[in-house]
Amino acid sequence: MRIGVFVCHCGSNIAATVDPAAVAMAADSMPEVAYATDLMYACAEPGQKAIVEAIGEYRLTGVVVASCSPRMHEPTFRKTVERAGLNPYLFEMANIREHVSWIGKDKEANTRKATDLVRMAVEKLRRDAPLHSRRFPVTKRVLVIGGGIAGIQAALDCAEGGLDVVLVEKEATIGGKMAKLDKTFPTVDCSSCILGPKMVDVAQHPRITLHALSEVEELSGFVGNFKAKIRKKAPYVDWNLCTGCGACLAKCPSKKATDRFNEETGLTTAITIPFPQAIPKKAHINPEFCRHFMTGKCGVCAKICPAKAIRFEQEDEIVVEEVGAVIAATGYDLADWSGYDYLGGGRFPDVITGLQYERLLSASGPTGGHVVRPSDGREPKTVVFIQCVASRDPSKGRPSCSGFCCMYTAKQAVLTRDHCPDSKVHVFYMDVRAPGKMYDEFIRRAVDEYGVDYIRGRVSQIFRKGERYVVRGADTLAGAQVEVEADLVVLAVGAQAAHGAEKLAERLHISYDDQGFFMEGHPKLRPMETNTAGVFLAGACQGPKDIPSSVAQGSGAAAKALCLFAKGVLENDPQIANVRPGRCVACGKCVKTCPFGALNIVEARGRRTAEVVETVCKGCGICTATCPQGAIQLQHSTDNQILAEVNALCRF
Amino acid sequence: MPKTYAYYPGCSSMGTSAEYDRSTRAVCRACGIDLEDVHDWTCCGSTPAHVTDFGLSGALAARNLVQAKSAGRSEVLTPCPSCLKNMKAAQHHAHDPVWGPRIERLLGRKVPEDMRCASVLEILFRETGAEGVRALVKKPLTGLKVACYYGCLLTRPTALMEFDEPENPQSMETLLAATGATVLDFPLKVECCGASLAVVRRDMVQQLSGRLLDTACELGADVLSVACPLCQMNLDLRQKQAACRRQTKAAVPIMYVTQLLGLAFGLDEADLGLGGLIVDPRPVLAGIGARSEEAADAPAGGQDDAKAVNSGRAE
The missing domain is CATH 3.50.50.60 (FAD/NAD(P)-binding domain)
Structure with a gap:
């Protein structure tokens, strides 16, 4: 291998407390290093050009850049080396900014540490193999969870952008918290007057399927190809027949049911429609208060219903929806x-x-x-x-x-x-x-x-x-x-995450903070993304938000879904686990530990062996640490590579 | 076998709150709680020590814990919340990098960490409880309207005292409700009575204590039940001063919770020290029997508000 090492000054960010030229000089004598130099800004256009030119001039087959955190510019440099004709995974980064120059003032010690980190990167690079992404098709449908203003906006924007939308709402009506508000600040305009038309748009849009009184029970699959298991709770009314006329409400003798829509400031009937503008405008029965369910006697609603829609025997229904992306918009509840x-x-x-x-x-x-x-x-x-x-x-x-x-x-x-x-x-x-x-x-x-x-x-x-x-x-x-x-x-x-948000986060494989709010990919630069590809956030589920911000984030999350699907096919990250069938004893420990369900035991050539579902694996490495045989290796971070790094660090 | 507690009377028990000391001993005896005086007990340091030096305060208070421990006891009981706070603070400051070593030097040994300290109220609540009280009641206080007043120290600072709810404690109410008394929802139950400001700012104590008395009267309280010698003194001894200043004529007996429990247990009035009170409770107490008939149908008082949830119904 012919390795090129590029040490970045990052202006004075690195050069003020590290000597980049000295690091480059030390790198020059490391094994298989054919060329080493220092650059003012490696990530800037002249810096990238210098890297591309050096690859051509010195016939380099691998590149190390010593600069900032890989979370910052690893994708940038992978593209750079790819442009010069190398496989993008024949590239390593040494973080000499966040891990060195920003945290220490002793220039001599910093320079030594930076050199050590470069040596580790070189040793890792010497054991890198070219990796290739796999391409797979996507299902161009979006699941929006939560029908408050953020979810409504996301659903409408996705639908207008040509995507089919499945909107799941826990309550019997969409509208969320905004539907409960009287007026909105700072214009003091009527909340339901500005929300109502959007709710009607949801009901009428041919691309939106609405599941009210429903909850997502399970999400499996991976970006582009999710399967969502949705529990539709029984409303005890056939919603295909119910016209929302309200005759049952007027006659229901059980008038002391908890009125959740009115925040328990009043009472309602056991069969109810949350409010006059509800979408869908369908009645549902609260069995906790319904005399038929409590005593077995009554059935007034069934007698009075002109559409004959009452179904006391109705049971919860499970539907499975296939979607390519998920937008969580579950909002908040009061603390x-x-x-x-x-x-x-x-x-x-x-x-x-x-x-x-x-x-x-x-x-x-x-x-x-x-x-x-x-x-x-x-x-x-x-x-x-x-x-x-x-x-x-x-x-x-x-x-x-x-x-x-x-x-x-x-x-x-x-x-x-x-x-x-x-x-x-x-x-x-x-x-x-x-x-x-x-x-x-x-x-x-x-x-x-x-x-x-x-x-x-x-x-x-x-x-x-x-x-x-x-x-x-x-x-x-x-x-x-x-x-x-x-x-x-x-x-x-004050606001906290909606009741049950933590449970939902676990079902969606996303993280949440100590108040239950869902964690965004990056607090500034990725506010709509999560760390699970294909799952986006909208509205107050990510943190308390007023209406304008929730609407903006709803549109933003829709844009993210539209961007994702615009490509038609997706590429996976090849830095994932890989099983060596010869070593695998099919003990199944990896299957148990994998948090993403990416591992299965399969029959291959007459013997049982573990197998990685490439599109599901996130490359976390838990299985490789678990495997007693060393049969699973995380590509691009194999045991040999990690040991080589350790040896490079502990050579004295 | 009943547990024996080390009993620390504190200095006010020797004077202003002798009736608290007597009634505590009498009630504990009735409840089967053994008390053994801390041998050769000394002052806890009181306010003068802890406002000047946590080390001195800690050493003075902790000396009594050492005494109790050497007598083989594991828990100290004291009627005075101030003493209790000083003992608990001594254990707390023993871990402090500055005060810890100073306390140890003054004390000549380590502060016993495994020694527990509790107020009379806490022990009665924990050991006897509502069930126990109910079993011991011989002369129910039926019809007597009681406002329970905890003062500032019994439940706070929360992390130190570790007893009951800091803002809305219920232990005294629970015990007294078990005697058949009508327990009022006294909103100022953890407010300050003015405490030792009685020495330097009498006007302030008159104002603060006066407020407590006025509120209790507005609620129709027959008796204010207390568990702190200083609160009792401010509310009882200075009641006339406060009334004068606020131009009210309130005359509410201020009784220790132990006195009320003792009465309900049918203990000898002499053992309860009723004569030591300034506002004579006997006229009010004499009415108990007379009222008990009419109050028999009334709900067991005071708890309605506490239980009512915010149903927020608008009719």
């Missing part, structure tokens, strides 16, 4: 605030969450849009809003800012003044965070035009005083303790 004893933790009927307050404000809510106290139905004279409940609170394990609460609190404060002009409105806040377009102006309007009283400080306790509540807190600007007697207290409870 559990029952541990907040000093705020009552749910003991006081008139201390409610912001989302519950939205339902009280909404004309389609349980009070018809009249702001009243849940306890006695009286109109509140004084309303106190408390921000940052279960947000920015490390003492409760919730250190992060939920981002949108400042704005929705201001909106609700303004709407309160609109609904009840005589009311007094106070907001306890820590900081007002309003960085969006027209956001800060909106906060100013709340203060200046609507006379909302902003008190900077946290609340230490809410307690009952007769019919009212005393909210005690600090006014940190005045340096004083304040007490406000309130009729109604609204808590801006």
Whole structure:
């Protein structure tokens, strides 16, 4: 092998604390190195050109670049050597920036360490074999999980781009959290008026298949060729027949069912349609409250239904959908605030969450849009809003800012003044965070035009005083303790990942953070991707987001799916596990440890042996470490290569 | 076999809270909890020590733990939350790189780490519990409306005291509800009474304690139940001052939880030290029997609010 070594200065990033020329000179005497030099910026156009030219001039058959992290520029340099006619896997990178120059100031020691890393890369390269990607066809269909605004936007954009879309929604209707909101900030326009048309578009689009009241139970396969197992929960109504006329709702005798859509601010019937604009507008039965299921007697809905659509005997249905990409858009839920004893933790009927307050404000809510106290139905004279409940609170394990609460609190404060002009409105806040377009102006309007009283400080306790509540807190600007007697207290409870998000993440083979939010591929540069190819993220499932950001990310995730399918065929990464059948004893340990299900035991030439499904293997290397026979090798990181690197490092 | 606890009375038991000490001993005896006084016990250092030097405070408090340990005991029980806090803090500071060595030097030995410390309330809650109390009740406190007041120290700092819910504790309520008393949902149960500011800022104590008294009166409390000598003193001894300042006429007896339990157990009033209280509880207590009839049908009080979930129904 004729190896070329290129040591990058990265401007002063590397050259300030490493001597690249000295590293290159040391590399010159390493085995099989035919050429070594230093470059100002290896990744820039002149740097790449120098590499290409050197390959031609010195007839190089392998290249080492000593520069930054391979996560940064490995793909760049692979393409460079490929352009010069080499196999892209006859290339190695030594990371002398993040691992050397950025973390140490001793130039002499740094130079020695950089030289060691280059020597390791050279030894690895000497044992590299050319690798070739396999090409495979893709299924041009997308699975969108979650029918909130982010999922709706992603589904519509994919469908408009010519892809078939399967939209799975856990609840009986799409619309998500946005459908529960009364108005939206900062324009105070009606939420369901701007969301409704998009929901109808979903229902009517010929390329979108909607599975409501359904959940993804399993995702198998790999990018371009996934198989999703979807459980369609029984609505106990034949949705092909149901016309959504609502006759059953009017006659249902069980009127005390939990109203999840109204955030439990009211009660509903056992057979129900979540709200008038629901998509699909089909009735479903909640068996927990249905008299037929509880006592075996009743069946009023079945008698009254003009379409004869009631099916008490209906069972859950499993459907399997084949898709090429998945967009997760499962959104958020409010954090559990029952541990907040000093705020009552749910003991006081008139201390409610912001989302519950939205339902009280909404004309389609349980009070018809009249702001009243849940306890006695009286109109509140004084309303106190408390921000940052279960947000920015490390003492409760919730250190992060939920981002949108400042704005929705201001909106609700303004709407309160609109609904009840005589009311007094106070907001306890820590900081007002309003960085969006027209956001800060909106906060100013709340203060200046609507006379909302902003008190900077946290609340230490809410307690009952007769019919009212005393909210005690600090006014940190005045340096004083304040007490406000309130009729109604609204808590801006922070967001956490939707219930069950962790479970779904495991089914989708993607990772999640300590709050349950799905992890993006890169916090800045890959916000829509995950580390599982073909699985994308949209909306608040990745972190709290307001509506504009959720819509933007929905469109972004759709663009990612469209890009993926634009090629028609996909290439796999050849850096995957490979079985040497001669050594394999078919013990099956690798099959058990593989987190991706990429290994099987098969019969080949009359004997049993492990086999790697090339398109599923992610090249994690767990099987190679597990195999007691050393029969599985990770291509491009074989045991021999790793040992050669270790020997190069420990040669003295 | 009943467990024997080392008993640390603390200095206030020798004076202002003698009735707490007496009622604690009487109730523990009734509950089958053996108390053995810490031999040659000394002051825990109280506030003066811990505001100046954690080392000194730690050594003073820990000396009593050493004494208890050498007597073969594994857990110290004390009626005073302040003493309790100092003992627990001594064990906590023993691990501190600065205070640890200082405490050890002053003490002349290591702070016993395996010694547990607890308040009377905690032991009664843990060992006897609602079931145990119910079994011992001879004269139910039926109809007596009690507001339970914990003060600042019994449950906090949370990580140190490790007892009950820090913001909304329920142990005292649970025990007293078992005596048949009507337990009120007292919202200021962990608020500050003014504590030792009584010495330097009497006005502040009058304001803070006055508030507690006013709220208890508004709720219709017959008695305020306490578990801390200092709280008891501020609320009882200074009740008239507070009332004067706030121009109210509240007269609420401030009783130790042990006194109330003792009454329900039918213990001798002399053993409970009722005579030591400033606001005489006897008129209120005399009404218990009279009220018990009318209250017989009433719900077992106070717990309704605690249990009511935020159903948020608008009718």
